Amino acid sequence: xxxxxxxxxxxxxxxxxxxxxxxxxxxxxxxSYEVIVVENNSGDDLSDLTAKxxxxxxxxxxxxxxxxxxxxxxxxxxxxxxxxxSNPDIVFESDxxxxxxxxxxxxxxxxxxxPKLVNPDGxxxxxxxxxxxxxxxxxxxxxxxxxxxxxLDYYLMAExxxxxxxxxxxxxxxxxxxxxADLEKNNKLFDERYFMYFxxxxxxxxxxxxxxxxIYYPEVKVIHNHMRQSAMRPWYQSLIRDRVAREHLKSxxxxxxxxxxxx
Numbered sequence: 001x002x003x004x005x006x007x008x009x010x011x012x013x014x015x016x017x018x019x020x021x022x023x024x025x026x027x028x029x030x031x032s033y034e035v036i037v038v039e040n041n042s043g044d045d046l047s048d049l050t051a052k053x054x055x056x057x058x059x060x061x062x063x064x065x066x067x068x069x070x071x072x073x074x075x076x077x078x079x080x081x082x083x084x085x086s087n088p089d090i091v092f093e094s095d096x097x098x099x100x101x102x103x104x105x106x107x108x109x110x111x112x113x114x115p116k117l118v119n120p121d122g123x124x125x126x127x128x129x130x131x132x133x134x135x136x137x138x139x140x141x142x143x144x145x146x147x148x149x150x151x152l153d154y155y156l157m158a159e160x161x162x163x164x165x166x167x168x169x170x171x172x173x174x175x176x177x178x179x180x181a182d183l184e185k186n187n188k189l190f191d192e193r194y195f196m197y198f199x200x201x202x203x204x205x206x207x208x209x210x211x212x213x214x215i216y217y218p219e220v221k222v223i224h225n226h227m228r229q230s231a232m233r234p235w236y237q238s239l240i241r242d243r244v245a246r247e248h249l250k251s252x253x254x255x256x257x258x259x260x261x262x263x
Contacts, residue, residue, distance in 0.1 A: 003033040003101055004080030004180075008070035009088050010042040015225060016088035020053050027094045031101060036078055040070040067173070068190030068199040075189055080180065083189070087174045091223040099220045100177045111212025112204060114176035116162065116221040125224055126156045128168040128216040131205065137252045141245075167213040173200025174224050182212070193258075196244065198251035205259060 005023060009016050016037065023035060036057045039046050041064040050056050059077055061070065071085055082101055086092075096115055104113045117125040136155050139145035145152055153159060157168070183189055184206070190199045191206075204214045 001034055001079040001081070002031050003028075003082045003084060003097075004075070004078035005033060005035045005084045005086060005097070006038070006071055006074035006078060007036070007086050007088050008038045008040050008067060008074065009044060009046065010040045010064070010070075011044060012042075012088040013044045013046065016044075016046075017049070018225075019086060019088050019090050019092075020049070020056070022090075022092040023097070024053055025094065026092055026097050028098060031098060034078065034080060036074045038065075038070045038074045040064050040066075066192065066195035066199075067197075068194055069192045072188045072190055072192065075183070076187060082177055083180055083183075084177045085173065085175065085189075087224070087226075089225040090175050091225070093221065096220040096222055100217065103215070103217055104177050104179065107215070109213050110215045111182055111207040111210070112171070112176050112178050113215045113217050114171040116216075116218035117172065117174060117224040117226075118221050120223055120225050124162055125172075125226070126158060126162075127172040127174070127224075128157055128160070128162070128166075129170055129172075130155050130157060131169040132201065132252075132255075134256055137249065141249075162216075163218050165219060166216050168216045169208070170201050170204030170214060171216055173203070174226065175222050178207075182207075182210075191258075193254050194251045195247050196251065197248040198255040202255055202258070209262070 007016065007019060034055060034057065036059065037046060039058060039060045041061050046058050050058055059073060061073060065073060075083060082104060084097060100113055100115060104110055117127040119125055132155060139148050139152055178189065191202050194202060207214055
């Protein structure tokens with residue numbers, strides 16, 4: 001098997017179906033592949049999907065493992081030499097997967113490759129970024145950030161050429177491809193200490209730490225129908241009422257604690 005496509009579902013069945021439709025329409029005739037969906041204990045009934053999508057494997061987790069843990073479960077049940085991670089809210093263009101696959105296959109220095117992300121209206125999502133400083137989560141989650149636009153723009157690479165293939169610090173984990181040979185201990189990709197958020201920052205940092213490049217590859221794009229759940233309420237409400245926001249801040253603490261003494 002050349003390629004395993006892993007999708008973790010959590011209360012996203014309608015978006016998942018759009019994602020699967022785009023995969024099964026894609027130009028993958030010259031690549032042997034499998035598609036694995038992990039139902040991350042969200043209550044969605046996905047039992048009807050295996051009849052609609054030939055060869056689809058659905059794994060039902062007994063508990064919510066978080067984004068990293070859910071993807072690791074899918075990887076454990078996969079066999080491809082290359083692994084494509086996709087959120088269920090991604091819609092692929094016909095040649096996107098094939099071009100990501102071939103780029104990684106012929107570029108040995110690349111350890112992780114991600115496409116350009118666009119909104120449903122075609123506008124750009126800023127999906128390649130600088131590694132965050134300790135103050136970045138505070139600036140992004142509070143009104144203080146409006147006084148530090150220069151620092152936030154630098155972090156978000158807002159002034160970069162987003163049509164240029166380039167090595168970056170990290171990319172949003174909504175869609176990317178890696179080699180199975182680069183999986184770490186216990187055949188896992190993600191550090192499961194992060195339940196949600198920062199697992200993608202950590203993965204990219206580990207990729208660069210072992211001497212490989214994180215490549216932003218805008219020659220292909222995907223639609224990312226994304227809602228930033230962790231920022232739906234003001235920060236002072238989120239800490240009390242919003243579990244997603246609390247998990248975001250907990251993951252930030254774990255990330256900075258882990259990497260504080262590592263260059």
